[in-house]
Amino acid sequence: MQRELSKVYDPKAVESRIYEMWEEGGYFHAEREDGKKPFTIVMPPPNVTGQLHMGHAMDATLQDTLIRFKRMQGYNALWIPGVDHAGIATQIKVEEELRKEGKTRYDLGREKFLEKVWDWKHRYGNRIVEQQKKLGASCDWDRARFTMDDGCSKAVREVFVSLYEKGLIYKGNRIINWCPHCVTALSDAEVEYVDKPGHLWHIRYPLTDGSGEVVVATTRPETMLGDSGVCVNPADERYKDIVGKTVALPLVNKQIPIVADDYAEMEFGTGCVKMTPAHDPNDFEVGKRHNLEVIRVLDDNGRVNALGGKYQGLDRYEARKQIVADLEAGGYLVRVEDYSHSVGTCYRCHNDVEPIISDQWFVKMKPLAEEAIRVVKDGQTKFVPERFSKTYLNWMENVRDWCISRQLWWGHQIPAWTCADCGHITVSREDACKCEKCGSTRIQRDPDVLDTWFSSALWPFETLGWPEKTEDLDYFYPTDVLVTGYDIIFFWVARMIFSGCEHTGKTPFHTVLIHGLVRDDKGRKMSKSLGNGIDPLDMIDRYGCDALRMNMITGNSPGNDMRFYVERCEAMRNFANKLWNASRYVMMNLPEDGENRLPDRDKLEIADKWVLSKLNTLIAEATENLEKYELGIAVQKIYDFIWDTYCDWYIELTKARLYSEDPERKKTALQVLVYVLDQVLRLLHPFMPFITEEIWQSLPHDGPALIRASWPVYRQELAFREEEAHMESVMNAIRAIRNRRAEMNVPPSKKASLYVLTAKPEVFREGADFVERLAYADSVTVLENAPENLDGMLSCATSDAKLYIPMGQLVDAAKELERIDKELEKARKNLASLEGKLSNEKFVSRAPEAVVNAEREKARKAQDLIAGLEQSRAEFQKLL
RNA sequence: GGACGAUUAGCUCAGCUGGUAGAGCAUCCGCUUGACGUGCGGAAGGUCGCAGGUUCGAGUCCUACAUCGUCCACCA
Numbered sequence: 001m002q003r004e005l006s007k008v009y010d011p012k013a014v015e016s017r018i019y020e021m022w023e024e025g026g027y028f029h030a031e032r033e034d035g036k037k038p039f040t041i042v043m044p045p046p047n048v049t050g051q052l053h054m055g056h057a058m059d060a061t062l063q064d065t066l067i068r069f070k071r072m073q074g075y076n077a078l079w080i081p082g083v084d085h086a087g088i089a090t091q092i093k094v095e096e097e098l099r100k101e102g103k104t105r106y107d108l109g110r111e112k113f114l115e116k117v118w119d120w121k122h123r124y125g126n127r128i129v130e131q132q133k134k135l136g137a138s139c140d141w142d143r144a145r146f147t148m149d150d151g152c153s154k155a156v157r158e159v160f161v162s163l164y165e166k167g168l169i170y171k172g173n174r175i176i177n178w179c180p181h182c183v184t185a186l187s188d189a190e191v192e193y194v195d196k197p198g199h200l201w202h203i204r205y206p207l208t209d210g211s212g213e214v215v216v217a218t219t220r221p222e223t224m225l226g227d228s229g230v231c232v233n234p235a236d237e238r239y240k241d242i243v244g245k246t247v248a249l250p251l252v253n254k255q256i257p258i259v260a261d262d263y264a265e266m267e268f269g270t271g272c273v274k275m276t277p278a279h280d281p282n283d284f285e286v287g288k289r290h291n292l293e294v295i296r297v298l299d300d301n302g303r304v305n306a307l308g309g310k311y312q313g314l315d316r317y318e319a320r321k322q323i324v325a326d327l328e329a330g331g332y333l334v335r336v337e338d339y340s341h342s343v344g345t346c347y348r349c350h351n352d353v354e355p356i357i358s359d360q361w362f363v364k365m366k367p368l369a370e371e372a373i374r375v376v377k378d379g380q381t382k383f384v385p386e387r388f389s390k391t392y393l394n395w396m397e398n399v400r401d402w403c404i405s406r407q408l409w410w411g412h413q414i415p416a417w418t419c420a421d422c423g424h425i426t427v428s429r430e431d432a433c434k435c436e437k438c439g440s441t442r443i444q445r446d447p448d449v450l451d452t453w454f455s456s457a458l459w460p461f462e463t464l465g466w467p468e469k470t471e472d473l474d475y476f477y478p479t480d481v482l483v484t485g486y487d488i489i490f491f492w493v494a495r496m497i498f499s500g501c502e503h504t505g506k507t508p509f510h511t512v513l514i515h516g517l518v519r520d521d522k523g524r525k526m527s528k529s530l531g532n533g534i535d536p537l538d539m540i541d542r543y544g545c546d547a548l549r550m551n552m553i554t555g556n557s558p559g560n561d562m563r564f565y566v567e568r569c570e571a572m573r574n575f576a577n578k579l580w581n582a583s584r585y586v587m588m589n590l591p592e593d594g595e596n597r598l599p600d601r602d603k604l605e606i607a608d609k610w611v612l613s614k615l616n617t618l619i620a621e622a623t624e625n626l627e628k629y630e631l632g633i634a635v636q637k638i639y640d641f642i643w644d645t646y647c648d649w650y651i652e653l654t655k656a657r658l659y660s661e662d663p664e665r666k667k668t669a670l671q672v673l674v675y676v677l678d679q680v681l682r683l684l685h686p687f688m689p690f691i692t693e694e695i696w697q698s699l700p701h702d703g704p705a706l707i708r709a710s711w712p713v714y715r716q717e718l719a720f721r722e723e724e725a726h727m728e729s730v731m732n733a734i735r736a737i738r739n740r741r742a743e744m745n746v747p748p749s750k751k752a753s754l755y756v757l758t759a760k761p762e763v764f765r766e767g768a769d770f771v772e773r774l775a776y777a778d779s780v781t782v783l784e785n786a787p788e789n790l791d792g793m794l795s796c797a798t799s800d801a802k803l804y805i806p807m808g809q810l811v812d813a814a815k816e817l818e819r820i821d822k823e824l825e826k827a828r829k830n831l832a833s834l835e836g837k838l839s840n841e842k843f844v845s846r847a848p849e850a851v852v853n854a855e856r857e858k859a860r861k862a863q864d865l866i867a868g869l870e871q872s873r874a875e876f877q878k879l880l
Numbered sequence: 881g882g883a884c885g886a887u888u889a890g891c892u893c894a895g896c897u898g899g900u901a902g903a904g905c906a907u908c909c910g911c912u913u914g915a916c917g918u919g920c921g922g923a924a925g926g927u928c929g930c931a932g933g934u935u936c937g938a939g940u941c942c943u944a945c946a947u948c949g950u951c952c953a954c955c956a
Contacts, residue, residue, distance in 0.1 A: 007916060193952090200956075217956045231956095264956085273956045282956095341955055387884065394883070394952070486951085521892085523949090555893050555903070560885080561950090563892060571904055574918040585915035630896065636903070651915075659914075735922095741910095742922040748913055774921095776913085833900075842936040851899055851937095 005587075009580035011544025014694045019133060022693075027707045028138045030078035032475045039075035040479035041067055042460050043139060044492065045147060047086035048121050049093045052131035054518035054526060054564060055485060057536040060135045061552040062515060062631065063483045068138055068686035069626050072711040078476055080463045081132070081139035083125055085148040087452040088182055088348045091410040094120050110409050110447075117410050121146075134537060136545050136689045138707065145463045147455045148412065155462035156412045156455050157429055159503060164416075164427045168364045169404075171416075171425065175281040176403045178356040179346040180302025180316070184407040185360050187451060188400060189490045191344040191353055200339035201324060202270070204332045205230060205247040208255050214239070214247060215334050217269040219341055220279075221327070222320040224249065225308045227256055228293035229275035231286055234260035236271050250332040251323065252309065259290040278357040296357055300407070316354070361405040361414060361448070365498075369396045372498035375507040381497060383512045384629045385559045388486060395490050396498075404451045411449030419443050457495035460508035467503075481629075482509045485517060486559060513629055516561035518552075523563055539569050546688035547572035553687060554639070556632050575639060576691050579684075582647045583695045586673050589658050589666075596700040598675050599668040601717075606766055607653040608672040609720035610727035614645050615676055620714045622683055631687075638683050646676060649731065656769050674699060679712045729760060730767030732798040737775040737805065740796045744810060751778040757786055758801040759864075777805075790875045795820070797868040799861035813879040820876065824869045831862040 022028060030038075041063050046056055063079060071077035094117050095105055105113045129144070145152065163169040177186040201221045206213045214230055227249055232239040239258070246255040256275075263286050264273045277287030278296040287294060297308045304311040304319045311319045327333040344353045373396050375381050376389050383389040405414060417426045419435035420442040426432045434441045458466070460482075464473040478500070484493060493512055500508030520526055526533040539548045550572035556562045604612070618641045625634035650673075657669040678699060685692040685706050696706040703709055737754070746752075754777035756764045761782045764771070768780040787793065787804055794805040795816065837843050837855055844852055 008918070202956095219956070269956055271956095280956095339955095391884070391951070398953080490952095557894070560893095565892065565905080567905055568892085570918075574916095577918045578916065581916035581919085583915080588915070625896075628896070632894070633896070636894070640903085647916085648920080652913095652920095655914085738921060739923090743909095745910065748911060748921075773913085837899095837936080840936055844936085846936055847899075854899080 005584055007581065007584075009544075009577045009691060011540075011546065011576070011690065015134075015136075015545055015690045018690050018693050019136065022138065022705065022707055023141075025705055027705060028079070028140050029142055030076050030140055032471055033076050036074070036076040038476050039067070039070040039077045040476045041079045041481055041483065042463060042479055043079060043081045044484050044488070045082040045084040045145075045456065045459065046128045047089050048083050048125045048128070049086055049089050050128045052128060052536055053533060054536055056132070057135060057548060058515055058518055058552050059483060059485070060132055060137050061549045062513065064135070064137050064689070065549075065553065065631060065686040066481060066483070068689060068707065069711065071138075071707070072682065072685065072709060074710065078143075079137075079139045080143050080145065081129070081137070081141060082145035082147070082459070082463060083128065084452060084456055085121075085146065085411065087406055087408050087411040087449060088184065090117060090121075091408050092182070092348070094410075105409065113409055131537060134540055134545065136549065138689070143463070147452070147459070151465065152455055152458070152462050153412060155458050155466055156450065157415055158467040159458060159499070160415055160450070161427055161429050162503070163363060168367060169361060170364065171359065171361050173357055173359050174362065174403070175284045175355050176358050176360050177344060177353045178300070178358065179349065179351060179353050180298075180300065181349045181351040182346060183300050185358060185403050185405060186346060186353060187403045187453075190347045192347050193342040194345050195340055196343045197338065197340045198343070200269070200337045201327075202334040202336070203250065203274075203327055204334050205249065205274070207242065208246045208248050211245075212242075214242070214258070214272045215270045216272045216274040218274055219339060220320070221323050222304070222311075222316055223276040223279045223297070224274060224323065225252060225304065225311060226276045226278050226295040226297040227252075227274050228277060228287065228295055229256050229290065230258045231261050231264045231273045231275050232258060232271055233262060233264040233266045236264070236266045238271060250330060251326055257290075257292075259286070259292070261286050261289060280355055284357065294357055298354060298356060302354060360403050363402040363404055365399045365401050368498040368502055369399050371501040372396055372494065375497065375501060381507045381510060381512060383514060385514065388489060388512070388514050388559060391486070392489055392494060396494060402451075404454050405446075405448040406451055408449050411452060412455055413449050414446040416446040417443040418446065453491055453495055456492055457499040458503070460496055460500060461504050477504065477508070478506045479509045481511045481513055483513045483515070486514050487517065489514070511629070514559045516559055519561055519563050521563055521565055534564055534566070539566070543569040543573040544576060544690070546576050546691050550575065550635065550687060553631050553635050558629060575643065576688065578647060579642055579691060580695070582642070582651060583677060583698075585651060586670070586677055587698060589670055590674070591670075596674050596678055596702075597671060599671045603664070603668045604672070605665070605668065606723050606727050607650065607770070608668065609723035611645065611650040611672065611676055612718045613720040613724040614641065615679055616714055616718050619679070619683065619712045623711070635687050638680070638687070642680055642684065646680060650676070652774055653770055656773055681706060682709055682712050685709075726760070726763045727767070729763055729798070729800050730770055733764070733801050733803055734771055734775045736796040736798050737771070737777075737803055740794050740805070741776065744794065744807070746807070746810065748776050751776050752805045752807060753777065753779045753781065755781050755783050755787055755804040756801055757783045757804070760800055764801065786871060786875060791879055795872050795876075797823075797865055797872065799865045802868045802872060813876055817873065817876045817880070820869055820873045824866065824873065827862055827866045827869060831859060831866060834859040834862060
């Protein structure tokens with residue numbers, strides 16, 4: 001920063017240079033260091049296919065702020081970055097590329113296709129990393145990981161095999177969620193339920209003995225092709241006699257039994273339910289109890305299969321239309337009513353998922369959930385805000401087995417080999433070449449891959465070397481804080497916790513800091529389809545990274561959504577500029593051999609003590625807020641201190657000395673200016689890393705970079721309570737005068753004399769220069785007695801001073817009197833309420849002493865103010 | 881059906897362990913005050929969703945309700 005620097009801060013000229021400096025200095029890198037406490041954060045790995053969005057910006061800003069804070073506090077701070085292979089998302093992306101060449105993945109075959117994906121990964125996988133750097137992220141890039149690198153693959157293999165050996169992974173035919181568009185199974189968490197308008201079709205199923213019929217209702221008539229029964233409630237009098245009989249399934253020409261099961265609710269519809277065990281989880285359960293046939297009628301693409309007779313090959317919705325038409329033609333359709341119900345959709349492609357029976361791999365969750373519940377209940381892992389632990393526990397306590405196999409090619413292939421001879425499945429840490437049971441070499445590896453979240457669940461420890469017993473793992477694990485949005489608590493946080501507990505014996509982090517969604521200015525979710533997304537990089541380009549980061553943190557509290565206002569970026573850009581110019585002011589006056597050292601105590605003047613004392617309070621409070629993850633509150637206080645306390649007051653208070661000819665006083669002021677600026681840059685650095693580093697580099701400083709400088713600490717010897725109060729008295733007087741002058745429309749250029757009547761004459765004599773400069777006085781006289789003649793005087797009062805300004809014709813005594821009366825009324829009301837409180841015996845006896853004393857002090861000040869006003873009133877009265 | 885969140889100045893939101901309300905933006909008035917007009921000084925604007933309760937004292941704690949929103953479960 002040069003003295004002749006521009007009046008406007010230009011982030012573009014600073015950010016990339018500073019970031020390079022940090023990288024070259026190795027300041028992001030952390031190594032084990034005995035005796036130094038580690039502080040570790042693992043970054044939620046963005047998808048390789050990802051484009052930086054506001055969610056990432058929020059995530060990264062919070063984490064970077066925390067890690068920079070801890071680094072400055074002296075922790076060995078490690079922030080591990082990485083990228084997720086994102087199974088479905090990435091595969092879809094590459095398949096789309098292929099489609100442009102008119103090819104599918106099947107044209108290439110598995111091996112060639114995977115080569116292509118790796119290619120793609122190598123080409124674009126770094127884009128998101130480069131974008132994160134633009135956010136100022138101080139991650140240890142040397143430790144960057146990919147969920148499909150060798151280490152992670154090894155970890156995944158180990159986890160799969162060990163869970164299998166413990167009986168916690170099994171393969172079986174269950175009803176799972178199937179996405180016919182992505183052509184894969186999904187876990188429960190990957191299904192989003194959406195209320196959609198539909199119909200309830202009432203269909204007549206005739207009894208085969210000709211004695212009548214039952215009417216069933218369904219929202220998915222096409223599934224009737226797979227019906228293998230009708231269910232009624234055993235207590236239902238209406239159907240007592242037909243239980244055990246059979247009905248003729250229309251269109252299919254087949255007899256199916258009527259069974260009695262509690263599952264059928266008598267009140268709903270006709271009380272008869274058609275049973276499709278292959279396409280409905282409840283029906284599947286009922287079917288198991290009553291030995292109903294399981295007939296799967298949809299293929300992997302959601303088309304009717306060979307068991308669907310004449311409907312074979314029709315898409316599920318096409319088949320629905322056709323079947324309804326045929327039922328109607330055959331006289332089977334009783335009626336159709338509008339019916340809105342929730343439909344499961346795929347969280348990736350948003351097409352309807354089908355519940356389908358399928359042979360898949362599952363993780364048995366109940367035993368794993370136990371410990372994951374305990375660590376949260378015991379407080380070993382805490383959610384911030386606390387309420388999310390309830391969300392978590394509720395999910396964990398009701399969790400169902402996790403379907404982990406995906407019918408994709410891109411991902412960790414399941415390490416299981418099926419023997420063609422004996423059917424045994426060999427699950428192995430090493431690639432198997434023969435059946436472990438019969439020794440046959442005719443084995444084939446399971447073609448499926450694992451759910452992407454299966455590998456991200458291991459992220460906190462696989463990135464530190466697990467399953468090896470590395471020193472890094474020993475030192476940096478368990479990690480400290482995990483930062484993420486509430487939308488992935490189930491997908492990721494929950495799974496990391498039970499995985500950590502199971503495989504490392506430790507919960508992976510002690511705190512989960514949850515943030516909300518960044519919405520658009522109308523409160524809508526930002527999305528590609530709405531086109532309402534705001535590009536973080538665009539904001540950085542226009543307002544600077546620091547401004548964007550501040551936008552993410554100010555006025556926002558953990559766990560709550562926030563609306564993104566470009567105006568807020570602008571405001572924060574202005575703040576950056578303010579700080580820039582304040583620094584320019586300090587710099588312009590800096591002697592060449594300047595150093596950052598506080599002057600001797602006896603040289604400090606009242607304003608210096610005031611600002612140092614205020615700074616001390618700020619340090620204590622902001623640190624405490626940060627420790628409690630109250631980032632928004634902390635930054636607000638720092639912001640206010642810089643703008644209000646430092647710029648608007650302290651800098652103004654130093655001007656007289658800075659422009660004076662007294663080198664001693666000038667030096668003292670400058671030293672304090674530099675000291676406070678340095679401290680405040682440190683406090684602000686975690687939030688606005690670029691501008692603070694840039695300025696700090698130009699100030700006299702110790703050490704190579706602010707990023708590695710120490711966090712300010714409270715210094716008892718710099719707490720000046722008395723001087724602080726005295727300075728505030730003078731400031732209150734200045735404010736009161738400014739206020740009066742503004743009311744009277746007196747321009748600053750019109751200076752006036754000022755007379756002060758006060759019980760603290762020495763304070764106002766010391767502060768006379770300030771009053772002159774900041775309250776536009778050409779002279780300040782501290783009076784012994786009230787002025788005799790108030791003709792043409794403006795007056796105003798604070799709790800410890802009465803102020804008189806001769807303003808000649810501008811002043812109308814009658815109006816002055818009127819104004820004093822108004823103020824008196826206000827002051828008396830205030831006093832009355834205070835006295836009411838103080839005369840309440842219960843208040844005095846029960847409220848804490850400090851509170852009572854504070855009220856007494858307020859009352860005393862109110863009395864002083866009233867006395868002053870009354871006196872003025874009497875004096876003005878004389879003029880009339 | 882269950883859980884949770886929100887309801888505070890015109891707008892968007894802060895407000896930690898209870899002590900008579902704050903910011904940013906917007907509005908109004910004034911200002912070429914030697915760092916900054918991306919600025920300075922000043923003003924106006926709120927019975928903190930509604931009704932009870934606890935307490936000396938409630939935006940803050942408890943109960944019920946209303947409106948909006950989110951998540952989970954169920955849905956023939």
